Amino acid sequence: MLSAGRSLSAKQTVRRLVCQSWCAKMFETLTERLQGVFRNLSRRGKLRPADVDTALQEIRLALLEADVHYQVVKDFLETVREESLGEDISRSLNPAQQVVGILNRELIVTLGEPAPLTLVGEKPRAIMLVGLQGSGKTTTAAKLARWLRGHGERVWMVAADPRRPAAAEQLKVLGDEIGVPVFFDPKLSPPNLCEAGKEEASKGGASVVILDTAGRSQLDQPMMEELRDIRDAIHPVEVLLVADAMTGQEALRIAQGFQEPLGLTGMILSKMDGDARGGAAISMRVVTGVPIKFIGTGEARDALETFDPNRLASRILGMGDLRGLYEKAEGSFDMDQAGQQAARLLQGEFTLEDFLEQLAMMRRMGPLGKLLEMFPTGFGGANLQVDGNVAERQLIRTQAIIQSMTSDERRRPDLLNASRKRRIASGSGTTVQEVNQLLRQYKQMRRMFKKAGKRGMTGLPFKLR
Amino acid sequence: MEGNRWRQALARTRRTAFGRLASLVGATDLSSAFWEGLEETLVQADLGIKIAQTLITDLKEISRAEGLTRGDQILERLHTLLLRSLEMVPNPEPEMRPLVIILVGVNGSGKTTSAARIAHRWLSSGDKVMLAAADTYRAAASEQLEIWGDRLGVEVITGQSGSDPGAVVYNAAQATLARDVDVLIVDTSGRMHTEHNLMAELQKICRVAGKVIPGAPHQVLLVLDATTGQNGLAQAQAFTDAVDVTGVIVAKLDSSARGGVGFAINSVLGLPIQYVGFGETLEDLSAFDAEAFVDGLLAESETVPRHEFPAPNPHSINSNS
Ligand SMILES: Nc1nc2c(ncn2[C@@H]2O[C@H](COP(=O)(O)OP(=O)(O)OP(=O)(O)O)[C@@H](O)[C@H]2O)c(=O)[nH]1
Ligand SMILES: Nc1nc2c(ncn2[C@@H]2O[C@H](COP(=O)(O)OP(=O)(O)OP(=O)(O)O)[C@@H](O)[C@H]2O)c(=O)[nH]1
Ligand SMILES: [Mg+2]
Ligand SMILES: [Mg+2]
Numbered sequence: 001m002l003s004a005g006r007s008l009s010a011k012q013t014v015r016r017l018v019c020q021s022w023c024a025k026m027f028e029t030l031t032e033r034l035q036g037v038f039r040n041l042s043r044r045g046k047l048r049p050a051d052v053d054t055a056l057q058e059i060r061l062a063l064l065e066a067d068v069h070y071q072v073v074k075d076f077l078e079t080v081r082e083e084s085l086g087e088d089i090s091r092s093l094n095p096a097q098q099v100v101g102i103l104n105r106e107l108i109v110t111l112g113e114p115a116p117l118t119l120v121g122e123k124p125r126a127i128m129l130v131g132l133q134g135s136g137k138t139t140t141a142a143k144l145a146r147w148l149r150g151h152g153e154r155v156w157m158v159a160a161d162p163r164r165p166a167a168a169e170q171l172k173v174l175g176d177e178i179g180v181p182v183f184f185d186p187k188l189s190p191p192n193l194c195e196a197g198k199e200e201a202s203k204g205g206a207s208v209v210i211l212d213t214a215g216r217s218q219l220d221q222p223m224m225e226e227l228r229d230i231r232d233a234i235h236p237v238e239v240l241l242v243a244d245a246m247t248g249q250e251a252l253r254i255a256q257g258f259q260e261p262l263g264l265t266g267m268i269l270s271k272m273d274g275d276a277r278g279g280a281a282i283s284m285r286v287v288t289g290v291p292i293k294f295i296g297t298g299e300a301r302d303a304l305e306t307f308d309p310n311r312l313a314s315r316i317l318g319m320g321d322l323r324g325l326y327e328k329a330e331g332s333f334d335m336d337q338a339g340q341q342a343a344r345l346l347q348g349e350f351t352l353e354d355f356l357e358q359l360a361m362m363r364r365m366g367p368l369g370k371l372l373e374m375f376p377t378g379f380g381g382a383n384l385q386v387d388g389n390v391a392e393r394q395l396i397r398t399q400a401i402i403q404s405m406t407s408d409e410r411r412r413p414d415l416l417n418a419s420r421k422r423r424i425a426s427g428s429g430t431t432v433q434e435v436n437q438l439l440r441q442y443k444q445m446r447r448m449f450k451k452a453g454k455r456g457m458t459g460l461p462f463k464l465r
Numbered sequence: 466m467e468g469n470r471w472r473q474a475l476a477r478t479r480r481t482a483f484g485r486l487a488s489l490v491g492a493t494d495l496s497s498a499f500w501e502g503l504e505e506t507l508v509q510a511d512l513g514i515k516i517a518q519t520l521i522t523d524l525k526e527i528s529r530a531e532g533l534t535r536g537d538q539i540l541e542r543l544h545t546l547l548l549r550s551l552e553m554v555p556n557p558e559p560e561m562r563p564l565v566i567i568l569v570g571v572n573g574s575g576k577t578t579s580a581a582r583i584a585h586r587w588l589s590s591g592d593k594v595m596l597a598a599a600d601t602y603r604a605a606a607s608e609q610l611e612i613w614g615d616r617l618g619v620e621v622i623t624g625q626s627g628s629d630p631g632a633v634v635y636n637a638a639q640a641t642l643a644r645d646v647d648v649l650i651v652d653t654s655g656r657m658h659t660e661h662n663l664m665a666e667l668q669k670i671c672r673v674a675g676k677v678i679p680g681a682p683h684q685v686l687l688v689l690d691a692t693t694g695q696n697g698l699a700q701a702q703a704f705t706d707a708v709d710v711t712g713v714i715v716a717k718l719d720s721s722a723r724g725g726v727g728f729a730i731n732s733v734l735g736l737p738i739q740y741v742g743f744g745e746t747l748e749d750l751s752a753f754d755a756e757a758f759v760d761g762l763l764a765e766s767e768t769v770p771r772h773e774f775p776a777p778n779p780h781s782i783n784s785n786s
Pocket of ligand 4 (some may be wrong): 654
């Protein structure tokens with residue numbers, strides 16, 4: 001067993017197992033790419049300009065593939081370059097880690113601190129949601145209403161979209177579901193409707209009223225005029241741009257196009273549950289200077305999270321949402337069991353039973369595709385990303401192979417001779433080659449765990465937060 | 466020509482073709498500023514840095530081989546190059562009846578609106594059309610399609626909220642046969658391409674359609690939001706892996722975005738663009754026209770002056786990392 005002095009909690013061990021056994025093998029991170037660039041660099045003194053420039057080329061590609069705006073990338077790299085050249089190579093980090101560190105720090109600075117909603121002044125306080133068509137305003141209105149109610153507010157919503165077919169109906173259905181009153185009157189123009197809604201909410205004792213406006217292009221002058229009229233009539237405490245995390249280069253001008261006439265107070269990045277890198281957030285933040293307040297992570301009413309710049313920075317860099325992964329892992333692992341298992345694994349007692357159990361845990365964490373998104377991806381571009389479905393199918397086959405073994409065989413894989421392998425292959429609907437491949441993988445993992453056990457936490461490819 | 470409506474819509478949001486680039490042509494011909502400006506234009510159109518770099522390498526090669534020295538010559542070649550890459554013409558509209566069309570895509574991309582617009586197209590060519598609201602998940606999704614159905618005078622088959630979308634498709638396919646419908650258009654709920662279960666649901670929807678009407682679905686159209694960045698490729702890849710996508714609809718081309726990822730999808734995955742959407746009314750959809758699309762791609766792309774970027778707040782570094 002692990003001695004207490006090692007101070008490795010079960011949680012940490014599980015994290016490490018998950019991390020080492022999967023990400024280290026499957027993905028190349030930006031750090032690793034840069035490691036290649038820096039391979040020949042001497043370990044002493046400052047980073048050399050030529051080396052930094054080569055590294056910046058890689059970083060540039062990564063940022064552009066993450067949809068950060070072209071000009072923003074250019075400015076950004078200039079800063080990272082200056083910072084990198086000024087910095088001494090520290091003894092504990094290699095140059096690649098160091099540049100990624102600087103990059104990560106700059107990204108976090110740029111993304112800004114998470115800011116709370118400013119709910120001040122006379123009640124009810126109005127929150128106005130604006131954005132392009134289909135960006136997620138109506139859904140976000142309901143999520144926000146639910147979130148605010150959870151924080152003790154009395155919330156009303158106003159359906160200020162008389163244009164899109166069934167837009168008000170959509171908000172009403174959502175309001176009914178979460179028990180939040182919705183005001184709508186098809187006879188009124190949106191500014192008048194918002195005023196009437198706010199008044200009604202006030203009479204109803206609301207402390208917050210959320211205005212769900214119609215989607216519009218920032219180029220549409222009359223429609224932007226309408227938003228200004230609403231703003232001037234209501235004096236909202238928050239004007240929030242709801243933007244799709246999948247947005248490309250145009251994010252910058254979209255954000256600017258809403259910021260200039262309206263004066264945004266913040267942004268909400270929706271649809272972060274997909275596998276978009278979310279580089280648009282950087283562009284929008286740079287051009288508006290207003291904080292990102294929440295992110296949307298699904299269609300469900302509770303899929304709203306406060307913004308965390310660390311997480312988004314890792315994601316933009318293709319280093320994966322490691323923290324999200326850990327949280328997921330924590331939710332689906334039996335910690336005691338996992339801890340005991342982990343302890344054995346680290347002493348090199350890793351059997352195929354353990355392997356099977358690990359696979360089962362992986363599968364309990366949800367569809368593998370979703371899980372894989374949270375891992376660091378190399379930055380080969382979206383089309384080169386690992387296919388979750390293929391991985392999931394492989395996982396199922398692997399499980400089938402192990403399940404076709406007797407428990408003796410699982411504990412002592414060296415029992416597996418040719419005829420046993422043939423039996424297992426036909427029992428699991430696979431081939432002997434696949435069985436052999438699995439055994440090779442298993443042995444490799446066993447070696448890795450043993451090494452990890454000796455090395456302690458330093459073997460981790462990523463910093464744990 | 467229906468391409469005209471599209472061009473008019475674009476004219477509202479685009480300025481001259483080659484906008485900013487055109488200004489680089491002249492004294493500074495084929496300077497590094499020219500090539501960088503070209504790269505910037507291509508990247509900002511959301512073509513992706515890889516395609517942009519490939520195009521530029523090709524153009525440099527061409528300029529060497531043909532001895533070109535002027536920027537306007539390069540832009541001409543670029544135009545040709547892009548057009549040639551888009552040669553992948555949309556599949557001809559299928560002739561068989563009943564014809565089953567299924568619209569798929571991520572959340573909010575424009576599926577429902579496009580379903581209505583496609584219904585409008587088939588109606589105007591004299592076909593009897595039916596709509597199926599196979600989005601039983603999103604709040605008021607059926608109601609949205611029903612309103613479009615009312616406006617079009619087209620029957621809409623719906624299901625209970627939260628019910629099995631496969632059942633809606635089954636009923637709709639049966640009704641199609643029973644009522645001699647020519648074209649059945651199925652609107653599905655938006656789904657992230659990364660959600661394994663939801664992609665499996667889509668496969669089931671297609672299977673159900675095929676069970677009732679052999680050969681169905683005849684068209685599976687992926688609806689892509691023109692403002693989407695490089696993630697569009699991952700979307701297209703995942704939807705193509707799951708079901709037999711026959712083409713792409715690039716919706717919201719009237720936005721300020723150029724829809725370059727539609728080009729990337731076309732050239733990387735070989736998926737033809739079938740239609741483009743450029744507004745919220747029934748008329749705002751037209752068959753794909755490569756010329757108009759390429760013109761739109763290269764239209765003016767202003768840069769944001771540097772001084773407009775506010776400096777990041779130095780106090781906002783998170784200390785817990
Ligand atoms: N996966 C996912 N889907 C989301 C998220 N937020 C919104 N959606 C979905 O995106 C689609 C569009 O959302 P809406 O709330 O209708 O968008 P909207 O901005 O109100 O649209 P318009 O009113 O037409 O401009 C719906 O299918 C939502 O369920 C999110 O965070 N994740
Ligand atoms: N400007 C513009 N808006 C569009 C276009 N196509 C759709 N929209 C708008 O985009 C928003 C979303 O469109 P929907 O058709 O509801 O999108 P969807 O894909 O069905 O959305 P979900 O079912 O929620 O996933 C609506 O406000 C539409 O009016 C287009 O071509 N141009
Ligand atoms: Mg809405
Ligand atoms: Mg829809």
